[in-house]
Amino acid sequence: MVAPAPAVTRTTLVNIALALLVAGIALFLYLRPDPRAKPEVPIARIDPERVTRIQVERGAAPFVLEKRDSAWYLAKPYPARADAFRTRQLLDLLNAKASGKLPATDLARFDLERPALRIVFDEQAIAFGTVNELSNEQYVATGDGVFLIPARHMAGLPQEAKDVTGRQLFGPNEEPVEIGLGGVTMAQRDGIWKLSPETAGLSQDDLNRWGNEWHSAASVLTQKSEGAARGEPIAVKLKDGRVIRFSVVKKDPEPVLLREDEGLEYHLSAAAAKRLLTPPSAAAN
Numbered sequence: 001m002v003a004p005a006p007a008v009t010r011t012t013l014v015n016i017a018l019a020l021l022v023a024g025i026a027l028f029l030y031l032r033p034d035p036r037a038k039p040e041v042p043i044a045r046i047d048p049e050r051v052t053r054i055q056v057e058r059g060a061a062p063f064v065l066e067k068r069d070s071a072w073y074l075a076k077p078y079p080a081r082a083d084a085f086r087t088r089q090l091l092d093l094l095n096a097k098a099s100g101k102l103p104a105t106d107l108a109r110f111d112l113e114r115p116a117l118r119i120v121f122d123e124q125a126i127a128f129g130t131v132n133e134l135s136n137e138q139y140v141a142t143g144d145g146v147f148l149i150p151a152r153h154m155a156g157l158p159q160e161a162k163d164v165t166g167r168q169l170f171g172p173n174e175e176p177v178e179i180g181l182g183g184v185t186m187a188q189r190d191g192i193w194k195l196s197p198e199t200a201g202l203s204q205d206d207l208n209r210w211g212n213e214w215h216s217a218a219s220v221l222t223q224k225s226e227g228a229a230r231g232e233p234i235a236v237k238l239k240d241g242r243v244i245r246f247s248v249v250k251k252d253p254e255p256v257l258l259r260e261d262e263g264l265e266y267h268l269s270a271a272a273a274k275r276l277l278t279p280p281s282a283a284a285n
Contacts, residue, residue, distance in 0.1 A: 040097035040098070040099075041097060041098040041099070041100065041101050041147065042096075042097060042098075043094075043096050043097070043098050043126070043140065043142055043143075043147045043149060044093075044094040044095075044096070044121070044124060044126070044142065045124075045143070046094060046121060046122065046124055047094075048091040048092070048094045048095065048121075051067070051091060051094070051121045051122055052066065052067040052122060053065070053066050053067070053120075053121075053122055054066075054087075054090055054091075054119065054120070054121055055119070055120040056090070056117075056118075056119050056157075056158070057117070057118040057119070057120070058116070058117050058118075058159060058160075059116075061077070061160055061161065062076070062077075063076055063077060063160070063161040063164065064076040065082050065087060065090070065164060071172070072084065072087045074161060074164060074165055074166075076161075077161055077224075078161065078224045078263070079262075080165045080166060080222070080224075080262065080264060081165075081166035081168070081171055082164050082165070082166055083163075083164050083165060083166050083167055084166075086158045086163055086164045087164060089156050089157060089158065090119065090157065090158065090164075091121075093119065093121075093126060093153055093157070094121060094124075096149045096150075096153050097149070098140075098147035098148050098149050099135070099137060099148050099149075100147070100148045101145045101146070101147050102145060102146040102147075103144075103145065103146070104141055104143075104144055104145050104146055107129075107141060107146070110129040110130055110139040110141070110146055111129040111130040111139070112127055112128075112129035112139060112140075112141045112146065115127035115128055115129060115141070116128065117154065117157070119157075124142060124143070125142060126140055126141070126142040127140060127141045127142070128140055128154055129141065129146075131151050132148060135148065136150070136151050137149060137150060137151060138150070138151045138153065138154055161223075161224075162221065162222065162223040162224070165222040165223060165224075165264065166222060167218045167219045167220070167221075167222050167266070168216075168217070168218050169214075169217040169218065169219070169257070169259065169266055170215070170217070170236075170238075170244070173240075174238050174240075174242075174244070175215065175238060175239040175240075176211070176214050176215055176236045176237070176238060176239075177237055177238065177239050178235075178236065178237035179210075179211070179214055179234070179235075179236050179237075180234070180235045180236075180237075181232070181233070181234040181235075181277065181279065182232070182277075182279060184196070184197070184279040186207060186210065186211065186279065186280075187237070188211070192204070193207035193208055193210075193211045194207070195207055195279070195280060199280070199281060202280050202281070206280040207280055209280070210275075210279065210280050213272075213275050213276055214236065214276060217268075217272065217276055218272075219257075219266035219267050219268055220267055220268065220269055221266075221267040222264055222265065222266050222267070223264065223265055223267075224263060224264060224265070225249075225258055225263050225264060225265045230247045230249075230258075231247045231248040231249050231250070231258075232247065232248040233245065233246070233247055234246040234247070234248065234257070244259065244260075244261060245259075245260045245261070246258060246259055246260065247260065248277065249265060251273070251277075253270075254267055254268075254270075255267070255268045255269075255270060255272075255273030255277075256268070257273075257276075
């Protein structure tokens with residue numbers, strides 16, 4: 001014989017109702033917006049991916065970047081490939097969100113009448129003013145308003161042309177297939193690196209490693225050459241037949257290579273310079 005189910009008492013129903021009420025209140029408190037959260041007001045109305053020109057006006061040394069064939073280049077004060085990471089830092093400014101917006105009046109109050117920094121993305125200019133010390137936010141003027149954005153946005157921006165000059169020794173379409181320096185030449189033959197004169201005791205991995213070092217070589221700083229200094233010559237032939245000539249301007253304490261066709265000096269770390277300027281040898285193994 002099946003025992004009858006226990007009757008649900010009034011007390012049980014009250015307890016269930018109270019439990020549901022508490023759960024509902026907890027869910028409401030969890031999901032409701034934080035009253036302390038700051039509003040997020042976009043400061044720009046243009047898509048960073050559609051920008052084709054950036055002009056940075058900072059002191060007496062403004063510089064200009066231009067986008068050509070989906071790649072960024074420094075156009076002024078000298079032509080060069082642009083560093084992709086530093087260019088992205090500039091473009092990310094267009095994604096900044098402000099905690100508030102004020103009318104674009106009484107600009108002197110915010111140090112925006114003659115801003116120390118002004119960046120123009122195509123036709124939209126963003127000027128930087130003083131920092132609100134209470135909130136650690138910066139006043140910027142753009143369009144018809146003055147906005148408060150986190151001060152970190154300005155801290156990460158490049159300050160000079162050399163800060164946005166590309167650091168790769170070769171562009172994305174420049175592939176070295178022959179390297180000649182110090183009386184040694186290494187060239188690709190049927191996709192395989194060969195050293196001339198031949199050196200006994202070297203493996204193909206040794207040769208490939210040196211070729212890869214040159215292909216991906218990058219500087220810690222790239223800047224316009226100030227003179228016509230010449231040093232030990234280096235000739236690098238590319239896959240398209242062009243020959244790129246370098247000079248070892250300085251070896252110590254900071255190694256510097258001059259790429260002659262660009263007129264740019266690539267400052268290398270000591271470790272990178274040693275790997276690039278030392279051809280493979282059996283003695284190194």
